[in-house]
Amino acid sequence: xxxxxxxxxxxxxxxxxxxxxxxxxxxxxxxxxxxxxxxxxxxxxxxxxxxxxxxxxxxxxxxxxxxxxxxxxxxxxxxxxxxxxxxxxxxxxxxxxxxxxxxxxxxxxxxxxxxxxxxxxxxxxxxxxxxxxxxxxxxxxxxxxxxxxxxxxxxxxxxxxxxxxxxxxxxxxxxxxxxxxxxxxxxxxxxxxxxxxxxxxxxxxxxxxxxxxxxxxxxxxxxxxxxxxxxxxxxxxxxxxxxxxxxxxxxxxxxxxxxxxxxxxxxxxxxxxxxxxxxxxxxxxxxxxxxxxxxxxxxxxxxxxxxxxxxxxxxxxxxxxxxxxxxxxxxxxxxxxxxxxxxxxxxxxxxxxxxxxxxxxxxxxxxxxxxxxxxxxxxxxxxxxxxxxxxxxxxxxxxxxxxxxxxxxxxxxxxxxxxxxxxx
Numbered sequence: 001x002x003x004x005x006x007x008x009x010x011x012x013x014x015x016x017x018x019x020x021x022x023x024x025x026x027x028x029x030x031x032x033x034x035x036x037x038x039x040x041x042x043x044x045x046x047x048x049x050x051x052x053x054x055x056x057x058x059x060x061x062x063x064x065x066x067x068x069x070x071x072x073x074x075x076x077x078x079x080x081x082x083x084x085x086x087x088x089x090x091x092x093x094x095x096x097x098x099x100x101x102x103x104x105x106x107x108x109x110x111x112x113x114x115x116x117x118x119x120x121x122x123x124x125x126x127x128x129x130x131x132x133x134x135x136x137x138x139x140x141x142x143x144x145x146x147x148x149x150x151x152x153x154x155x156x157x158x159x160x161x162x163x164x165x166x167x168x169x170x171x172x173x174x175x176x177x178x179x180x181x182x183x184x185x186x187x188x189x190x191x192x193x194x195x196x197x198x199x200x201x202x203x204x205x206x207x208x209x210x211x212x213x214x215x216x217x218x219x220x221x222x223x224x225x226x227x228x229x230x231x232x233x234x235x236x237x238x239x240x241x242x243x244x245x246x247x248x249x250x251x252x253x254x255x256x257x258x259x260x261x262x263x264x265x266x267x268x269x270x271x272x273x274x275x276x277x278x279x280x281x282x283x284x285x286x287x288x289x290x291x292x293x294x295x296x297x298x299x300x301x302x303x304x305x306x307x308x309x310x311x312x313x314x315x316x317x318x319x320x321x322x323x324x325x326x327x328x329x330x331x332x333x334x335x336x337x338x339x340x341x342x343x344x345x346x347x348x349x350x351x352x353x354x355x356x357x358x359x360x361x362x363x364x365x366x367x368x369x370x371x372x373x374x375x376x377x378x379x380x381x382x383x384x385x386x387x388x389x390x391x392x393x394x395x396x397x398x399x400x401x402x403x404x405x406x407x408x409x410x411x412x413x414x415x416x417x418x419x420x421x422x423x424x
Contacts, residue, residue: 013063177274240280
């Protein structure tokens with residue numbers, strides 16, 4: 001039998017004495033975990049990524065010297081190694097003072113330098129996870145929802161899809177909006193693709209071998225961005241909302257067949273569910289790994305969006321439809337100086353539905369980006385550079401990808417308005 005590959009642990013710290021101390025403790029930790037085949041590599045941020053040809057490590061651990069710029073350090077690691085288990089080891093006094101707050105702010109295991117047992121458990125947990133050599137974002141379904149028309153749901157869906165496509169992921173957009181199939185028209189889907197959507201919708205089946213016929217590459221993105229559009233006839237598209245085709249199976253059967261087939265063919269599946277909530281939308285939500293609820297920053301829009309969500313949430317009898325741990329809010333800044341992320345956070349907290357750690361993303365205002373529906377590219381490509389960076393920050397928070405992060409001062413400015421943790 002072939003020998004199993006050793007578990008690779010990458011330790012990063014610019015402070016060499018601290019890094020050496022940490023490596024010694026990690027050596028004892030993986031011995032306590034009973035792991036005999038471990039490759040322990042050391043690095044600093046000047047050398048980070050130089051050995052990317054070796055493939056991603058199984059575990060990345062940031063040492064105590066990273067604490068002063070921890071968020072920036074995590075962003076840099078994730079831009080190069082999006083998928084490995086990530087741990088942060090803090091000096092003991094820093095751990096005692098800051099660990100609780102950090103756990104609310106970052107997605108990483110926090111451990112004190114003195115606790116070898118915690119390090120051993122972290123390494124053992126990482127070893128128990130299945131190792132996958134798939135691209136970042138594979139099997140990731142992102143649903144973009146709105147509960148009030150005109151707030152920019154299609155804009156957000158297309159912008160995120162284009163951002164991931166521009167950064168090397170293979171993406172498919174799915175247009176489930178039977179009332180206003182804006183993406184279908186924007187992508188220039190021809191009659192054959194739309195006709196096939198109607199045929200498969202009526203049959204309730206989506207064979208894997210037909211995915212290539214069902215989707216079309218969006219011209220300006222090469223083979224990186226494809227679109228699965230609305231059926232040709234409104235009566236067929238309306239079936240996403242209600243059972244109106246005589247003798248046809250429920251649209252839920254079509255969705256349940258379509259999304260797994262798309263997941264096997266693409267790294268990321270982005271669903272534009274539209275404002276017409278019906279069978280198609282409710283069937284899609286359990287498949288989504290993350291759900292974005294889009295509203296604009298007009299107070300009336302936010303009030304109506306949250307009121308409608310509260311009603312759907314309370315009336316739903318399927319917990320998979322409204323798994324609130326997967327939901328985030330996107331505040332689309334159509335206008336200047338209205339609802340802020342802090343205002344939205346306060347209103348969400350009053351609902352007592354979402355977890356305190358719910359993400360609130362701010363899509364910055366763009367004057368130039370508004371022309372995107374009349375072009376061959378998305379809002380992401382049309383918008384000003386600072387708005388593009390804001391979209392990258394949202395996309396990266398959902399599905400990490402490789403890119404050169406913005407300069408720290410710009411990241412700091414964006415972070416203040418881009419991502420607010422409720423209750424933080």
